[in-house]
Amino acid sequence: MSYQEYVGRSETREDRVDPRLVAGMAATLGRAAPTDGTLPLLWHWMLFQDWRPPQELGPDGHPRRGGFLPPVHDLPRRMWAGGRLQFGEAPLRIDDRVRRVATILKVEEKTGGSGRLVFVTVRYEVSGPRGLALTEEQDIVYRGTEGAAVRPAEPAPPPGPGAFTASLTPDAVLLFRYSALTGNGHRIHYDHPYVTQVEGYPGLVVHGPLQATLLAQHLLDHLPAGARLAGLSFRGRRPAFADRRLDLVGTFEGKIGRAETRDDSGATCMQVEARIA
Numbered sequence: 718m719s720y721q722e723y724v725g726r727s728e729t730r731e732d733r734v735d736p737r738l739v740a741g742m743a744a745t746l747g748r749a750a751p752t753d754g755t756l757p758l759l760w761h762w763m764l765f766q767d768w769r770p771p772q773e774l775g776p777d778g779h780p781r782r783g784g785f786l787p788p789v790h791d792l793p794r795r796m797w798a799g800g801r802l803q804f805g806e807a808p809l810r811i812d813d814r815v816r817r818v819a820t821i822l823k824v825e826e827k828t829g830g831s832g833r834l835v836f837v838t839v840r841y842e843v844s845g846p847r848g849l850a851l852t853e854e855q856d857i858v859y860r861g862t863e864g865a866a867v868r869p870a871e872p873a874p875p876p877g878p879g880a881f882t883a884s885l886t887p888d889a890v891l892l893f894r895y896s897a898l899t900g901n902g903h904r905i906h907y908d909h910p911y912v913t914q915v916e917g918y919p920g921l922v923v924h925g926p927l928q929a930t931l932l933a934q935h936l937l938d939h940l941p942a943g944a945r946l947a948g949l950s951f952r953g954r955r956p957a958f959a960d961r962r963l964d965l966v967g968t969f970e971g972k973i974g975r976a977e978t979r980d981d982s983g984a985t986c987m988q989v990e991a992r993i994a
Contacts, residue, residue, distance in 0.1 A: 766900025778902035792859035797925035799952040800855040807847035866917040872983025921959035928987040932976040947994035957986040
């Protein structure tokens with residue numbers, strides 16, 4: 718079966734916005750639990766988890782390839798490359814029963830500096846009892862193990878006037894707790910021997926969605942009163958690693974907010990652009 722035959726494939730899952738998950742994410746991120754019952758931005762990534770028995774897992778900890786997503790067996794490295802979200806008029810609330818329809822939009826094979834790549838784009842439509850909560854597209858990239866896992870990068874320019882910054886040092890506990898809360902078994906986030914000896918990274922990899930969540934919250938923390946985020950786009954530029962400082966740099970320009978994570982070399986890791994309403 719060719720990869721293109723997976724285009725248009727869809728699956729539907731149902732779940733509940735469990736208060737225990739919400740409390741766990743709040744504690745993990747060091748945030749106050751929501752008091753108005755609304756699920757905070759991007760915390761929907763805790764939902765619709767895909768737990769499999771051990772015999773159905775691949776060597777990287779993900780479900781064995783095949784099934785809904787194309788079976789890209791020959792490219793072991795799998796990363797969340799980015800995505801786009803449009804928020805609806807019916808945000809999810811704690812204890813909601815929710816439904817997600819996933820559809821594979823496209824599968825593209827490319828050749829880059831690290832060799833052959835396969836990109837898979839999946840659209841998710843998430844609804845709750847009050848209607849559509851959000852529409853999301855996620856880009857997943859598969860790549861081989863040839864070449865360096867991380868390439869050198871130039872530092873980004875220093876933050877300009879009006880930029881707002883923060884910093885943190887993600888550690889193994891944060892990565893483990895986020896993996897557990899989101900049902901993510903990918904070993905690059907918690908298994909140091911695996912990520913360094915098998916996939917060739919210098920340390921545990923900070924989740925792309927975790928970085929995106931931190932950046933979205935960084936923008937929200939500085940949003941003008943009465944404004945809201947109507948949509949977001951993300952792009953992963955390079956991996957970030959545990960036990961290394963991670964800076965959050967944000968700016969607003971008119972109705973657009975931009976934020977990015979930078980590692981301790983000053984290189985950009987994840988970028989977010991937000992539309993403000």
